[in-house]
Each structure stands twice: as C-alpha cells, then as structure tokens.
Amino acid sequence: MTSTSPTDEIDRLLGTNAAAVRPMREARPAAVNHAQGAYDALFDPPDPRGVSVAHRHAIALRVAALAEQPALADRHRAELPTALAGAAENAEATGDPVLDALLTHTDLLTTRPAEATREDLAALRAFGLDTTDIVTASQLIAFVNFQLRAAAGLELLAGKEA
Amino acid sequence: MTTTPADEVRAVARRPAGFTQERLDWVPWIEPIALTDATEDQLAVLDGFRAESPYFRLLARDPHVLRERSAVDKAIFYGHGGLPRAERELTATVTSRLNGCVYCASVHSSLSSQLSGRAADVQRLLDEGVEVRIDARRDAITDFAAALSATPPRATAGHVARLRELGVSDAEISDIVHAAAFFSWANRLMLTLGEPEVPEA
Numbered sequence: 001m002t003s004t005s006p007t008d009e010i011d012r013l014l015g016t017n018a019a020a021v022r023p024m025r026e027a028r029p030a031a032v033n034h035a036q037g038a039y040d041a042l043f044d045p046p047d048p049r050g051v052s053v054a055h056r057h058a059i060a061l062r063v064a065a066l067a068e069q070p071a072l073a074d075r076h077r078a079e080l081p082t083a084l085a086g087a088a089e090n091a092e093a094t095g096d097p098v099l100d101a102l103l104t105h106t107d108l109l110t111t112r113p114a115e116a117t118r119e120d121l122a123a124l125r126a127f128g129l130d131t132t133d134i135v136t137a138s139q140l141i142a143f144v145n146f147q148l149r150a151a152a153g154l155e156l157l158a159g160k161e162a
Numbered sequence: 163m164t165t166t167p168a169d170e171v172r173a174v175a176r177r178p179a180g181f182t183q184e185r186l187d188w189v190p191w192i193e194p195i196a197l198t199d200a201t202e203d204q205l206a207v208l209d210g211f212r213a214e215s216p217y218f219r220l221l222a223r224d225p226h227v228l229r230e231r232s233a234v235d236k237a238i239f240y241g242h243g244g245l246p247r248a249e250r251e252l253t254a255t256v257t258s259r260l261n262g263c264v265y266c267a268s269v270h271s272s273l274s275s276q277l278s279g280r281a282a283d284v285q286r287l288l289d290e291g292v293e294v295r296i297d298a299r300r301d302a303i304t305d306f307a308a309a310l311s312a313t314p315p316r317a318t319a320g321h322v323a324r325l326r327e328l329g330v331s332d333a334e335i336s337d338i339v340h341a342a343a344f345f346s347w348a349n350r351l352m353l354t355l356g357e358p359e360v361p362e363a
Contacts, residue, residue, distance in 0.1 A: 021336070024332055024333055024335075024336035025336070027241075027243065027244065027333055027336070028237050028238065028241050028244075028336075028337075028340070029237075030233060030234075030236070030237035030241070031234055031237035031238050031241070031340060033233075034230045034231075034233035034234045034237060035230075035234055037229075037230035037233070038227060038230035038231060038234060041224075041226040041227045041229075041230055042227060045226070046226065066313060066314070067313055067314045067315060068314040069314075105354075109350050109353075109354050110313055110350075111313050113261050113262065113263070113349060113350045113353040113354065114261060114262025114263070114353055116353050116354040118191035118192075120354070121191055121192055121354070121355075131192045131193055131223060132223040132224060134192060134355075135192075135220060135221060135223045135224050135355070136223075136224045136227065138350070138351055138354050138355055139221070139224060139227045139228075139231070139351065141350060142346075142347045142348070142349075142350035142351050142354075143227075143231075143347055145313075145346045145347060145350055146234075146343045146344055146346050146347035147343075148315070149310050149311065149315055149339070149342060149343035149346050150339060150340060150343040152310065152315045152317065153310050153317065153335075153336075153338075153339030153340075153342070153343060154336070154339060156317055156318070156319055156321070156322045156339075157322060157332055157335055157336060157339065159319070
C-alpha cells in the first residue's frame with residue numbers, strides 16, 4: 001500500500017506523484033488492473049500481425065508528442081532506435097511506408113477524430129493492413145489517448161501543475 | 163434473408179442532423195466478424211447485447227484488447243461509491259460533445275438525463291457545446307472534463323481547486339478524470355470505425 005516503486009504503466013508516468021494518488025486509484029482496482037491489461041495486450045501482444053511492436057511504440061510516441069506529454073514520450077522513445085524515434089516524434093518520414101501511413105492516421109485520430117472517414121481506412125488497407133490490423137491500430141491510438149489523460153488528470157490531483 | 167457482416171458495411175441512409183438524445187444506430191465502415199466464425203476468445207467478449215452489436219463484433223477482431231477495454235469501461239462507469247453515476251455520464255457526454263462523437267453523445271447524454279432527471283440541461287450541453295453554463299458544480303465538471311479531453315490536454319490545478327472548493331472529493335475528481343479519459347478512447351474508436359445512422363421510424 002505504501003510502496004513508492006511503480007506498479008504499473010500509469011504509476012511509471014506519474015513518477016514521484018504516484019504515491020499521492022494511490023488511494024484514489026486503489027478505490028477502483030479493476031480500472032487500474034484492466035488499464036494495465038490493455039497496455040499489455042497492445043504492447044506485448046500474443047501475435048502482433050500487421051502492426052509490429054516497434055510500430056506500436058512509434059505510434060504511441062507520436063501521440064505523446066501531439067499531446068505534449070514528456071514522460072509518455074520518454075517511455076516509448078526508450079523502446080525505439082534513435083532515428084526511428086526522432087522521425088516518429090517530429091512527424092518526418094520514417095522510411096517505412098506502412099508506418100508512415102499509420103502515423104498519418106495517428107495524427108488524424110488524435111487531433112481531429114471527428115474528421116475520420118471510411119476513405120482513411122481504405123488508405124490504410126492500400127498499404128497491406130487488413131481489417132483486424134486496422135482495429136488494432138485504432139485501439140492503440142485511442143488507448144494511448146486514454147492513458148495520457150488518466151495520468152495527466154491524476155498528476156493534477158497529486159497537486160502538481162501539468 | 164440472413165444479414166452477413168459484408169452487408170453490414172454499407173452507405174448510411176439517414177445521417178443525424180446534429181447532437182441528439184434519441185437512439186441512434188451505428189454502421190461499421192469495415193467488416194465485423196460473424197458470430198458463426200468467432201473463436202472461443204472472441205465469443206467470450208461478445209456476451210449479452212454485444213453479440214448483436216456490429217461495433218463489438220468489429221472490436222472482437224482483437225479480443226484481448228476488447229476484453230480489457232470493456233472491463234475498464236465497467237469499472238469506471240459502474241463502480242460503487244465516488245462520483246454519482248449521472249455525473250460520470252455527464253462527463254462522458256462532455257468529452258463526446260467536444261470530440262464530435264454524435265453516437266457516443268446520444269447514448270451517454272440519454273443515460274445522464276435518465277439518471278439525473280435533467281434532460282433539458284443535458285440537451286443544452288448538446289446544443290450549445292461545452293461552453294454551456296448550467297450550475298456551479300456541473301460547470302466545474304464540464305470545464306475540467308473539456309480541458310482534459312482537449313489535444314493537447316489543457317486542464318490545470320485551477321480546475322481541480324475549483325472542484326475541491328465546491329466540495330467535490332478527490333475520489334470524485336478521480337472519477338471525472340477517468341470518465342473523460344475513457345471517452346477519449348471510446349470516441350476515437352467509434353469515430354474511426356464507422357458512423358451513426360438515424361433508425362427507420
């Protein structure tokens with residue numbers, strides 16, 4: 001209960017603020033456990049299919065950059081080769097057209113979700129992603145948007161200005 | 163004639179004119195699975211109403227993620243104690259209104275109205291957007307949820323201080339955080355995988 005070591009990804013993002021909000025998080029243990037479960041299912045999948053784990057970290061890094069969340073960016077940058085991380089973070093071409101298409105979709109879904117159309121999904125399909133891959137990529141982008149706001153909100157509750 | 167998942171992907175006949183508390187349908191842009199093709203893992207996440215829903219049958223293509231998503235949803239919106247459920251649904255409506263998710267806003271505004279008995283106030287939120295003014299407590303919840311849901315988030319310690327001054331507990335504020343965060347997830351799925359349709363009268 002009083003441990004200050006990170007127990008999950010949101011604790012890790014909160015850093016030294018984690019202990020202050022632990023009682024609030026522990027009031028909803030299933031929310032804590034399954035948020036971590038979703039992270040694990042997305043970043044350590046049984047079978048990544050068309051969206052590799054490296055691509056997943058690159059997508060999460062792009063979301064973190066768009067949402068201006070440095071701790072989250074650090075988390076995913078650490079999982080990537082420097083050049084790839086730099087490209088994903090700075091919205092430059094990565095040299096991989098599939099990843100570039102996924103990052104374009106990441107920008108749309110993170111910053112202007114209501115503008116998504118069925119043509120945007122057709123564009124992903126044109127790069128060889130199938131229906132299941134598109135579902136996974138959508139879950140990934142959407143989940144990271146959840147996770148960063150849970151951490152940002154909890155950080156404010158811990159008393160620190162965002 | 164049996165409807166196949168391929169038939170479920172189709173042009174929308176009647177688009178909603180705007181934000182509404184009326185029931186809407188949701189039409190997928192890519193193919194859900196058929197229950198007859200579902201694996202054991204997929205069937206396990208398609209219990210009850212989810213088996214009929216094209217949305218959940220589409221998400222069931224990645225069953226491990228769907229299982230965790232549904233469990234997070236249930237914990238945040240149905241867990242005991244903390245923020246009154248009407249205000250959790252109000253928060254879901256604020257985030258959905260900000261993100262432009264007409265379908266999510268219809269479901270959760272209607273729930274918020276049923277739970278609070280304040281359908282007219284909820285309708286003003288849908289009509290006027292997150293700048294609407296209702297009363298001190300709801301305005302403070304709305305402003306915090308909208309600021310946290312923005313990209314990048316722009317919620318501040320001032321939003322939290324205002325809620326605390328109004329007597330909102332930290333456990334309740336944590337529920338607002340999680341309800342807004344969860345709809346930052348849910349809205350993006352519904353907005354990118356399909357679109358709402360007004361049901362046939």
